[in-house]
Amino acid sequence: MKKTSLNDIAKHLGVSKTLVSFVLNGKGKEFRISDDICKKVLDVAKELNYTPNRIAQGLRTGKTNTIGLIIADIANPFFGILGREIEQEAARFGYRIIFCSSDENPEKSKQQIAMLQQSQVDGYIISPPMKSEEQIRTLANGTIPFVLIDRYFPEIECNYIVVDNFDAAYRATNHLLALGRKRIANITVNMDLVNMKDRTEGYRQALLDASVALDDSLVKILPFSHDNKDVARAIKELVAKTGSKKVDAILFSTSKLGINGIECISTLGLKIPDDIAIVSFDNPDAYKICISPVTVVNQPLKEIGKTAVQVLLSQIKHPENIAKFQKITLKTDFIIRKSCGS
Amino acid sequence: MKKTSLNDIAKHLGVSKTLVSFVLNGKGKEFRISDDICKKVLDVAKELNYTPNRIAQGLRTGKTNTIGLIIADIANPFFGILGREIEQEAARFGYRIIFCSSDENPEKSKQQIAMLQQSQVDGYIISPPMKSEEQIRTLANGTIPFVLIDRYFPEIECNYIVVDNFDAAYRATNHLLALGRKRIANITVNMDLVNMKDRTEGYRQALLDASVALDDSLVKILPFSHDNKDVARAIKELVAKTGSKKVDAILFSTSKLGINGIECISTLGLKIPDDIAIVSFDNPDAYKICISPVTVVNQPLKEIGKTAVQVLLSQIKHPENIAKFQKITLKTDFIIRKSCGS
């Protein structure tokens, strides 16, 4: 029992597949095909259980109605929520998503882009790993639209939807400052990516503006593929400082760092916020029910995802706008809970 | 600058595309094409930046190397981790994933199956929502292999990879019993799905075996699309019981319930485990750093995902085995933390 094709329907009725194609695509009226025949075609299509072969359609029209999505890791709720939003918005317009987790590894993302290209996706949404500038530049020189999310490369002209990380970190640090914290540390990851860099810059600027001396030993930069031992080591170095150098607050640049960090702080018997105040980027469930619910920088994930799809689809539908880039920076909001005291 | 095709390479060299196809598919040796020509083809392919059009290939061969994945919600870490594992294992064998979140809504999953079918996926991995028996049965009558994960329908013959939920709940409840808890509640969701039903059955059986009287008012069944208010209401009803009816433990059948539940319990000023002991299914990050780290039933997500892909691919590659079903039930492990006291 092979799948039924347009041709099967055409033969069944003794008409041409042109005609069948027209009515099945709702162009019956447009080509003034008689209602009678339209009905027959529709009936037979249903009777034979016809479903269009999108792949054949894609080959013919050059459009697959598919978007390629590359993020760091779909198991990470940050990207999971983003992925969900993208899926949902894309589905509204009849697009499907092929997703890939790059693990922040440029070798992987390169292969994934190649795979997606071979799959003839109509566009890409990418959260580019560090050292992937060349891949993105190659994409920018091609004709398939794409939009970057979460990070971007300032020197590459293209669409991106990001968040004002500098501002977010600045405000978070100010919040700590306003509550009387002075020795504020920042635990972050490799600075090759602008989003991470901006966070630490915002933190630094807030300290400068408050005339608090910068102390580079308070900024802990972990490799991208860190584990909880790396975080524990950083925390231990930080809390080992005593006297006037005693650390009284930590800004975590990602929630993965924060979750591991809080686990470690608890293990060390330190109290949040009494001994150490905590602020973190991102807002996982864990932060809502943890020992001392965490004050966070909350990113508008829904909006990022939704906007990314909209920007992409507008370019897919208007190829003439391929060089009109949308560079969108969204604001974050700041959710105050208990981890900074009051 | 159109993409280069096989034909372009063929013309460029004045050979047939048959030949080009052979060497590009590594069949040069097999058809004894001279090394010289092979090299030329490869060189030109690289020079013209050739990439195969998988969609054309798919149309011709009837294989798209694509798997359709339907889960409840990719933003839920439970499914996110599962999705990640499936993606990774599939990629090892050259397969890509189109993913869909059904929201436990059978209308959606039905549409998604149709969409996936039109996309000519080679197989499906599905976590079927309740009331989707008919869709799954239709699939089972078709010729495209699929495997169910997380839940299944006992009356439908097909592949599935699930977990021994009865056993898991039985052990969890026994753990509570062994620590002296007697009035153990179970908060769960709609019982239409076997996995949820089995959890409550396991809970009941453990109580029976320990000669603890069953009390149906201790089993709170929420609708599938519950929010934290629903959970809060259930908890309040439970803790309102006093005297000999006082509740001293809760088994949460999902982590979404548990996270909301713990938030509510904290709000009410109750202490875990002193006032109430907690055990939950699933092991999100939140449980590791929360007020009283939660004792959990941990599902082998990696193994579920990996096995699902393997079972599916073995059927895709051996269509003759379409009716040889693999029904796999994996064991869970039990991670003891602090939420049950000692």
Added chain:
DNA sequence: CTGAAAGCGCTTACAG
């Protein structure tokens, strides 16, 4: 109003 024909980019018998 309807049909015959070309063609999207591939693979694969078939022939020599």
Added chain:
DNA sequence: CTGAAAGCGCTTACAG
């Protein structure tokens, strides 16, 4: 060893 040809299932000028 290599090529001409058919065909996967569709869409879309073109012709009448």
